[in-house]
Amino acid sequence: MATTETFYEVMRRQGISRRSFLKYCSLTATALGLAPSFAGTIANAMETKPRTPVIWLHGLECTCCSESFIRSAHPLVSDVVLSMISLDYDDVIMASAGHQAEAILDEIRHKYKGNYILAVEGNVPLNQDGMSCIIGGRPFIEQLREVAADCQAIIAWGSCASWGCVQAAHPNPTQAVPIHQVIHDKPIIKVPGCPPIAEVMTGVITYMLTFERIPELDRQGRPKMFYGQRIHDKCYRRPHFDAGQFVENWDDEGARKGFCLYKMGCKGPTTYNACSTVRWNNGVSFPIQSGHGCIGCSEDGFWDKGSFYDHVTDTRVFGIEANADRVGIAAAGTVGVAVAAHAAASAIHRIKQRAGEHHEENDQA
Amino acid sequence: MFTGIPTVQQTAVYVYQTPVRIWHWVNALSITVLAITGYLIGSPLPSLSGEASDHYLMGYIRFFHFAAAYVFLVGFLFRLYWAVVGNSYSHQLFTLPFWRRRFWSELLHEVRWYAFLEQEPRKYIGHNPLAHLFMVVIITVGGFVMIVTGLALYSEQTGLGSWQDQLFGWVIPFVGQSQDVRMWHHWGMWVIVVFVMLHVYTAIREDIMSRQSLISTMISGWRMFKDDRP
Numbered sequence A: 001m002a003t004t005e006t007f008y009e010v011m012r013r014q015g016i017s018r019r020s021f022l023k024y025c026s027l028t029a030t031a032l033g034l035a036p037s038f039a040g041t042i043a044n045a046m047e048t049k050p051r052t053p054v055i056w057l058h059g060l061e062c063t064c065c066s067e068s069f070i071r072s073a074h075p076l077v078s079d080v081v082l083s084m085i086s087l088d089y090d091d092v093i094m095a096s097a098g099h100q101a102e103a104i105l106d107e108i109r110h111k112y113k114g115n116y117i118l119a120v121e122g123n124v125p126l127n128q129d130g131m132s133c134i135i136g137g138r139p140f141i142e143q144l145r146e147v148a149a150d151c152q153a154i155i156a157w158g159s160c161a162s163w164g165c166v167q168a169a170h171p172n173p174t175q176a177v178p179i180h181q182v183i184h185d186k187p188i189i190k191v192p193g194c195p196p197i198a199e200v201m202t203g204v205i206t207y208m209l210t211f212e213r214i215p216e217l218d219r220q221g222r223p224k225m226f227y228g229q230r231i232h233d234k235c236y237r238r239p240h241f242d243a244g245q246f247v248e249n250w251d252d253e254g255a256r257k258g259f260c261l262y263k264m265g266c267k268g269p270t271t272y273n274a275c276s277t278v279r280w281n282n283g284v285s286f287p288i289q290s291g292h293g294c295i296g297c298s299e300d301g302f303w304d305k306g307s308f309y310d311h312v313t314d315t316r317v318f319g320i321e322a323n324a325d326r327v328g329i330a331a332a333g334t335v336g337v338a339v340a341a342h343a344a345a346s347a348i349h350r351i352k353q354r355a356g357e358h359h360e361e362n363d364q365a
Numbered sequence B: 001m002f003t004g005i006p007t008v009q010q011t012a013v014y015v016y017q018t019p020v021r022i023w024h025w026v027n028a029l030s031i032t033v034l035a036i037t038g039y040l041i042g043s044p045l046p047s048l049s050g051e052a053s054d055h056y057l058m059g060y061i062r063f064f065h066f067a068a069a070y071v072f073l074v075g076f077l078f079r080l081y082w083a084v085v086g087n088s089y090s091h092q093l094f095t096l097p098f099w100r101r102r103f104w105s106e107l108l109h110e111v112r113w114y115a116f117l118e119q120e121p122r123k124y125i126g127h128n129p130l131a132h133l134f135m136v137v138i139i140t141v142g143g144f145v146m147i148v149t150g151l152a153l154y155s156e157q158t159g160l161g162s163w164q165d166q167l168f169g170w171v172i173p174f175v176g177q178s179q180d181v182r183m184w185h186h187w188g189m190w191v192i193v194v195f196v197m198l199h200v201y202t203a204i205r206e207d208i209m210s211r212q213s214l215i216s217t218m219i220s221g222w223r224m225f226k227d228d229r230p
């Protein structure tokens, strides 16, 4: 291990100046919400620690996580982070191919046994013996199991690896399952989103590489620093929500004025992600800012939670899709009519009974 | 009283103690507020114009929902306590004697009475079995579900680490995700609304049609029987 380069050496070799390196350290400290003094800690760690290799596997997926990752807002960040990881194994951006690439994988596994991080993009199809995703002539599940066996921790990139996403949506023909349903004996850090935000991805990976520990996770295994709050909690349209000012139609006055999109089905109130703070594309905007509600892309099973334009899930009852309010109003209406009918029947019944009692009396008399 | 029945002797039993009666009406009020404000959270009123700083409508609606929710919650806990220290009728709300044959035969009898298949209802000092069943299922189980899902949703705004989160945050991944919790919370409202409609109707109907008092019982605590037959 003594011969292994440090992060800093790797970066220098990749042509990154010391000045850029220090800038990167302070940017990262900020992105992670750490005090400015942590920039020094990060720099020190990177200068002294041997580089932790990252293996990036691709299962059943669309590569949107990679696409997002390489568009990290600050070019510096992606340069640095890529120089830290791309050297090893990532089918999308590595230089080698075929047997050569698979050989690298084996080499890292043995050389860094128990010391590398496994990042997984996409998930695992179980149907037809895993035939729906073949890598190097073998089902992805085999590659995943082997590489996971010797890793330190797993990062599950995106909603696919974290929850299942579109390929696991009903009826899930390939029986795609998220990573945590296949690998049970390693810590798994979920970084959901379709795709996750670039700065969130680089932030998580930098944190793990520099501090050599897993960021604090919530109950579902997501880093608290990025997934601790809902879109709704930090949304700049929130004052309109509290005021009761809503967009009612896509082309109405409220839409022009930037009112809250709740009535257009915004899922911000039920979605945990950093969009409303970090935003997208170099912090330019995010869906709500451009006038469309959140579709909840970082939530478990978001494809199966009814329409993107309805914030109350349609429920499959009795085989039909039904909205809670429509069924509720229908049920209340039916019960109301039934109650009225029953009341009328009760009144008639009572009158008849009384008449009967009167007759009996008269008969006796 | 009509002249048909000769001198009726009315017997009375003290059934609902004062705390239970107060709880009943406080609870009824809080549930009404919760259902109305809850519905308006799910389907807000028409949009207001002007500046955001001019209004706080949604904020107030949500405030009333949460205020009523805490009243409901404290009431529920109090009622649970009273079931332990109160009289024997006070724990009916939390116990269902499903192991007793008699309960089921009386339940059937009560259903037949509502279906006009029985000439006369039986007399009950506590709840009739049908009411008893509904109250346990809807108020005790349903109320518990609303409290648990409601506090889980509340934990989303008080944040990670708050007591709501520590006690009820697990509910969200347990049910699925936040949107699923809202869906069940929302369905719960309709279940309770339908119960309240039936409850109020049957309370009034039975007050007139049955052989015992009901509404006045929930006001004074005394159950009056209109005749002496068993």
Ligand code: HEM
Pocket (backbone or CB within 6 Å): B020, B024, B027, B028, B029, B031, B032, B089, B090, B092, B093, B126, B127, B128, B131, B135, B139, B192, B196, B199, B200, B203, B213, B214, B215, B216, B217, B218
């Ligand atoms: C105007 C509205 C209402 C009227 C007239 C009314 C009337 C009554 C009456 C007469 C009883 C006693 C039944 C008996 O003697 O067996 C009762 C019990 C009860 N009611 Fe209501 N009620 C009303 C609203 C509500 C609401 C909104 C709820 C909550 C959903 C509710 C929940 C209960 C419960 C849980 C009991 C059982 C009390 C116990 O065993 O401690 N009521 N109600």
Ligand code: HEM
Pocket (backbone or CB within 6 Å): A269, A312, B031, B034, B035, B037, B038, B039, B041, B042, B043, B062, B065, B066, B069, B070, B072, B073, B143, B146, B147, B149, B150, B151, B153, B154, B155, B182, B185, B186, B188, B189, B192
């Ligand atoms: C019988 C009692 C209750 C009824 C009928 C009721 C009804 C509702 C309804 C219909 C909604 C709207 C859901 C949606 O469509 O998004 C709602 C939201 C909510 N309720 Fe309740 N609720 C009850 C009790 C509670 C309790 C005990 C709590 C606990 C604090 C609670 C907390 C909440 C919260 C936090 C929300 C979400 C509000 C928001 O995020 O804006 N509810 N409730």
Ligand code: SF4
Pocket (backbone or CB within 6 Å): A231, A232, A233, A235, A236, A237, A238, A239, A241, A259, A260, A261, A262, A266, A267, A268, A269, A288, A293, A294
């Ligand atoms: S636009 Fe969406 S996230 Fe923003 S305040 Fe409205 S409901 Fe919440």
Ligand code: SF4
Pocket (backbone or CB within 6 Å): A193, A194, A231, A271, A272, A273, A275, A286, A287, A288, A293, A294, A295, A296, A297, A298
């Ligand atoms: S706003 Fe919502 S749907 Fe859009 S990217 Fe963020 S989490 Fe996904």
